[in-house]
Amino acid sequence: MxxxxxxxxxxxxxxxxxxxxxxxxxxxxxxxxxxxxxxxxxxxxxxxxxxxxxxxxxxxxxxxxxxxxxEAWSRLNLLTYFGNTVLVAVGAWLIQLAVDVPAAYALSKLRPVLGNKILALMLATLMVPASALLVPTYVTITDLPVFGVNLINSPAAIWFPAAANAFNIYLLKRFFDQIPGELLEAAVLDGAGQLRILWRIVLPISRPILAVVSILAIVAAWKDFIWPLLVFPDPARQTLSVALQRMEIDMPLNLLLAALVLASVPMVALLLFFQRHILAGLTAGSLKG
Structure with missing residues (x-):
């Protein structure tokens, strides 16, 4: 060396x-x-x-x-906006796991026809600027196809666009690729279906990467500003990032700083608490045993 x-x-x-x-x-x-x-x-x-x-x-x-x-907590009514943000972040996290984990498992272990090309198309969406997607996504959620529902001022307007995350699918697929095929074949011989294999075998040994994906999903939803600003015109339903920006004009600077610190505390605590899981998930390259 x-x-x-x-x-x-x-x-x-x-x-x-x-x-x-x-x-x-x-x-x-x-x-x-x-x-x-x-x-x-x-x-x-x-x-x-x-x-x-x-x-x-x-x-x-x-x-x-x-x-x-x-004073900042009571005067800015932070409890309401904390509740709105938690609802948005937890919902976005759950729907991402519900969509991304099966998608990554299918691409990794079920190997569908044109699976690599589908993954390449997913990754290509990461090259598209987020601002370029605002207008088509907004038009879609104001008149949801098939259902014809307007999702403005609904948390679902945040959840559904966040469901399929190409980067998280790629991370999960890379981790699933390291799982020995013999382990899954043994489960198939025992009569387990693919859903049971995913739930009973794959997910328990995928906790490190699931922690990484969970942190990424929650932090992204917690700190997002532009999209919640568009889909939450009702002040009572706004998230912390949008509400603090709206109130900054009439608010003393020290109270605004206090509110910003309080808004950042949950994410800082979350990252510190799960830092070992994050490092383990990002550096996991093989399975032992």
């Missing part, structure tokens, strides 16, 4: 000192780049509006106002 510094040099006291110095500096820079915006938002929420507008800005608040959190 060739590296910029040879192993012999790294074993010397000078080499070790330089290595740990560079490593520490790089890590501190990365931590600062990610942590400072969060620190700025949290401390900014506890400043008064006059201090927030001061130039140059203060890094540490002169006076702390922790009551801003409670």
């Amino acid at each position: 060739r590296t910029l510094i040879s192993p012999a040099q790294l074993r010397t006291p000078r080499g070790k000192a330089i290595y740990w110095l560079v490593f520490t500096v790089v890590m501190l820079l990365f931590v600062a780049a990610f942590a400072f915006p969060m620190y700025w938002a949290v401390t900014g929420a506890m400043k008064d509006p006059a201090e927030l507008a001061r130039t140059p800005p203060t890094v540490i608040p002169d006076q702390w106002h922790p009551e801003a959190w409670g």
Whole structure:
């Protein structure tokens, strides 16, 4: 293995000192780049509006106002918008699993005719800008084909367009490809059907990749802005991202920052809690045993 510094040099006291110095500096820079915006938002929420507008800005608040959190929660009616966002995110997550998992399993193990071409067409949709799909998707959900239903102001307007996600199908298929065919053939010989094999065998050993797909689906639905802005004109049904943008004009900046921090807490906690599952799912390349 060739590296910029040879192993012999790294074993010397000078080499070790330089290595740990560079490593520490790089890590501190990365931590600062990610942590400072969060620190700025949290401390900014506890400043008064006059201090927030001061130039140059203060890094540490002169006076702390922790009551801003409670005021933002009650004044902006965040409980309602949290409920709307949770409903949208959970529904989008469930419908993606219900559609993407069987689709990926079929492409991986059932090998339908033209399966590779179908997958290629799915992946090609990732090259289409999301803004180019807004108008046709909006026209579709305002007059749902066959049913003739208008889904404006309904969570289904978020759920149905999110159902078939090409990237998630690709991730799932890649993972299913690593499952030994002998394992599934043994189940078939025991009389198990494809649905039973998927439910009893494939899904239990696919928990890492299911965690990755779940996180991607929930985070995407939670932070989406443009599409919920179009399909939720009723303020009472809007998600957090849309409601905060609508209220920012008449809201003190410190309360807005407090609301933004509160809105981001669930996703940050979710990512921290499931980070091991995410790494395991993304790096899984084979099955043991």
